[in-house]
Amino acid sequence: MVEQSSEVHISGPHEPAVTMNGIGPTETETERKLADALAGVVSAECVPVESHFFDDLGANSLVMAQFCARVRRIPDLPSPSMRDIYRHPTIRSLATALAPAAPGPQEHAVSQAVSVPRIPPEPVAHTSRLVHFLCGTAQLLAFLVYSLVSGFITAAGYEWIADGVGVFDTYLRSLAFGGGGFIAMCMFPVVAKWLLIGRWKPTEFPVWGLSYLRFWLVKVLLHANPMVFLVGTPLYVLYLRVLGARIGKGVTILSRSVPVCTDLLTIGAGTLIRKDSFFLGYRAHAGRIQTGRVTLGRDVFIGEKTVLDIDTSMGDGAQLGHTSALHRGQAVPDGRHWHGSPAEPTHIDYLRVAPAKVGTGRRTWYGLLTMAQLIFLYVPLAIGGVYMFFTEVPALRERLDPETVVLSRSQLITDALTVSLGLFCAFVVGGLLALYAVPRLLGLIVRPDRTYPLYGVHYTLHRVSARLTNIKFFAWLFGDSSYIVHYLRGVGYDLSRVEQTGSNFGTEMAHETPLLVTVGTGTMVADGLSVVNADYSSTSFRLSRVTIGPHNFLGNNIAYPVGGRTGDNCLLATKVMIPLDGEIREGVGLLGSPSFEIPRSVERDSRFDHLRSGDTLRDRLAAKNRYNLRSMALMLFARWLHTFGLTLLALATVDLYGVLGDVVIALYLALTLALSTAYYILLERCLLRFRRLGPELCSIYDRKFWEIERLWKVPSHWLNIFNGTPFKCLVWRLMGVRVGSRVFDDGCYVTDRTLAVIGDECTLNAGTKIQCHSQEDGTFKSDSSTLGAGSTLGVAAHVHYGVTLGAGSVLAPDSFLLKGEEVPPNTHWGGNPAVDMPEPGRPVGGTGLTVPAADVTAATVS
Numbered sequence: 001m002v003e004q005s006s007e008v009h010i011s012g013p014h015e016p017a018v019t020m021n022g023i024g025p026t027e028t029e030t031e032r033k034l035a036d037a038l039a040g041v042v043s044a045e046c047v048p049v050e051s052h053f054f055d056d057l058g059a060n061s062l063v064m065a066q067f068c069a070r071v072r073r074i075p076d077l078p079s080p081s082m083r084d085i086y087r088h089p090t091i092r093s094l095a096t097a098l099a100p101a102a103p104g105p106q107e108h109a110v111s112q113a114v115s116v117p118r119i120p121p122e123p124v125a126h127t128s129r130l131v132h133f134l135c136g137t138a139q140l141l142a143f144l145v146y147s148l149v150s151g152f153i154t155a156a157g158y159e160w161i162a163d164g165v166g167v168f169d170t171y172l173r174s175l176a177f178g179g180g181g182f183i184a185m186c187m188f189p190v191v192a193k194w195l196l197i198g199r200w201k202p203t204e205f206p207v208w209g210l211s212y213l214r215f216w217l218v219k220v221l222l223h224a225n226p227m228v229f230l231v232g233t234p235l236y237v238l239y240l241r242v243l244g245a246r247i248g249k250g251v252t253i254l255s256r257s258v259p260v261c262t263d264l265l266t267i268g269a270g271t272l273i274r275k276d277s278f279f280l281g282y283r284a285h286a287g288r289i290q291t292g293r294v295t296l297g298r299d300v301f302i303g304e305k306t307v308l309d310i311d312t313s314m315g316d317g318a319q320l321g322h323t324s325a326l327h328r329g330q331a332v333p334d335g336r337h338w339h340g341s342p343a344e345p346t347h348i349d350y351l352r353v354a355p356a357k358v359g360t361g362r363r364t365w366y367g368l369l370t371m372a373q374l375i376f377l378y379v380p381l382a383i384g385g386v387y388m389f390f391t392e393v394p395a396l397r398e399r400l401d402p403e404t405v406v407l408s409r410s411q412l413i414t415d416a417l418t419v420s421l422g423l424f425c426a427f428v429v430g431g432l433l434a435l436y437a438v439p440r441l442l443g444l445i446v447r448p449d450r451t452y453p454l455y456g457v458h459y460t461l462h463r464v465s466a467r468l469t470n471i472k473f474f475a476w477l478f479g480d481s482s483y484i485v486h487y488l489r490g491v492g493y494d495l496s497r498v499e500q501t502g503s504n505f506g507t508e509m510a511h512e513t514p515l516l517v518t519v520g521t522g523t524m525v526a527d528g529l530s531v532v533n534a535d536y537s538s539t540s541f542r543l544s545r546v547t548i549g550p551h552n553f554l555g556n557n558i559a560y561p562v563g564g565r566t567g568d569n570c571l572l573a574t575k576v577m578i579p580l581d582g583e584i585r586e587g588v589g590l591l592g593s594p595s596f597e598i599p600r601s602v603e604r605d606s607r608f609d610h611l612r613s614g615d616t617l618r619d620r621l622a623a624k625n626r627y628n629l630r631s632m633a634l635m636l637f638a639r640w641l642h643t644f645g646l647t648l649l650a651l652a653t654v655d656l657y658g659v660l661g662d663v664v665i666a667l668y669l670a671l672t673l674a675l676s677t678a679y680y681i682l683l684e685r686c687l688l689r690f691r692r693l694g695p696e697l698c699s700i701y702d703r704k705f706w707e708i709e710r711l712w713k714v715p716s717h718w719l720n721i722f723n724g725t726p727f728k729c730l731v732w733r734l735m736g737v738r739v740g741s742r743v744f745d746d747g748c749y750v751t752d753r754t755l756a757v758i759g760d761e762c763t764l765n766a767g768t769k770i771q772c773h774s775q776e777d778g779t780f781k782s783d784s785s786t787l788g789a790g791s792t793l794g795v796a797a798h799v800h801y802g803v804t805l806g807a808g809s810v811l812a813p814d815s816f817l818l819k820g821e822e823v824p825p826n827t828h829w830g831g832n833p834a835v836d837m838p839e840p841g842r843p844v845g846g847t848g849l850t851v852p853a854a855d856v857t858a859a860t861v862s
Contacts, residue, residue: 030095064820084097086598205289234363260280321577325813348580435471479506499521501612566579697780811829
């Protein structure tokens, strides 16, 4: 969707393309060419060199991104970035800023010494269709074998527990079977890792080959084992040590992102890694898996929503702020504080809570107590509870009784309806009651603004509250509607006086505690907000209130920490780093990491403001509420229908158990995955009426937007099961994504499936996102995004709408590619916002030279 010049105020037809005011420096050739390029983008005959891009010309970020792309195609012009555009918002100031300064003799010598030729990214490692097919076949067989073995063990365990006499005997048998199963599931990935891999070493190998198959098996087993639920406890750190990681004493890890290449991970004593951080020890790049070291010294701090690429390091006492990334080859010196993507030096101290006395003894007893609770309480109750459920529910007890004849089909459906409806209603009603009651009760014990030691009663209660109130089901149900306000107030949010818009909050919200979140009136929040209202050290934590000002708009995937320096009427762009220093920002927009100021809004984004007040708003909002209520009812029915289908399959499986034996139990897991996948694909395609979405520019009170909101509610969490397999792209294709052959997808998420185009042999890393839409205040915009053949998206990279990545291009980890950008083929871009950036530490072919890591930071602040 190309935005034309109807919004841009232009000069008369007889005025020159570059308008001079008669004073100051004379017109330059650079100014003339820049003005001609901008005039071509906005379909104007002339553009004044002193006119402000946004205030005077009425341009917006999409128009200026197209301008930057056009300038990059002119060989003798310097290449501007969107950061340059916002910092120098006139043709004259931009030309002055982009003009190379004359270096002194010493600077000239240094520039000659470090100057290296620009080389394209590494070529894609091509894979034959046969190898791709064989790898997928082997992965499918591995899954089926795992399902069969799990089914046989489950059936045998049930029969053994059923032979118990009395409640105590049943408990002991459940304890033995459940505890043994838990330990076996935890240790099996360890054994598999040492047998299949041995010790991880820095290397690379093509995807879909034999080496990759071994890598994938270990990765999947690590992600599927129950030790992931113990993240944040000393047991998880011990588990990583068993897998080969070198981890010192007193390390606290809160991130659920499991490192795979553990032998390449070194973490010094007293280090803290906060949640939503990636430190995998590997990356997928140009059709290859590359492994490398991640080295953290003593007392290091890693903030939330961070990425540590391979071959990165941090010295003793170093800090990496929230929403930041270390790109390959970057190293933070001892005691230095860095932030940004890619990271650069800062003076901000992100460690904001005093340490507490937490020694080895306290960590040991907490770990032992946690394990004892699991083995002797939670696991036996879960196993025994399932057994009691099977024996007490008549629909199940009759089918498990070997003397019962095969029941009729009508009775099977009736029983499935009864069981599924009972379970579903109990979950919804019981879950809401627990969400409204438990946080408030626990909040009486864990008080704000008090420092508590880790691994104690207060820490345990805080973890219980955080896990319970971050259940995604209810935010998914109520989000993108007026009813999310009532839900958030119910769990504890302080929302002041709400100005209802019908889209005040999205469907994905996270927090440490809901009782200490204040959101001002008139504020709208998109998906992916994480309210960081708890400060941690490696030994202590403290809860504090986070306040988001009124009349703000928050984009996607933002971490808002305690002490954020934003006030009233701010636009916080997608993946922005919230500033923690300086004056409180008001009436501005913030973009990037580190963030810089941009205009709060432009003419294009206010064209629908007449729909946001008076009788028009009341009528449109009422219509939207009715539509959203129907969407919620439809999605609840769809989720229950899925539950009913799985219950029906389970009852049929139990019915056939006496005839076919353990095989039918073993096949249940595989059938569940296949049917669930087919069901949700069909549901999404039916909502689309088997058509494709087109580019949109409309109000949130337009019915077309409501239909898209309904589409976003189709569950998609099951997609992660297919990560790293050829089946992921098959599923994407069935869901409407135009995806090429032999694409490697290690965990990408596509929001608007039918608007995305992914070329042959693209490489998509874990945590990446292709978002083909944007919502700013009351305006919704969408357009297609295209990834050329062989392009690579780094870990946690975010691609916005209306962009094009050329063939063979690379987007670095944690980068944000702004709407409308055009990445030339065979180039390496990175940063937030993304700019043309050579990868640091990579040798230049045949010269022995490397691109210094400092050049990466320089590229982002140019």
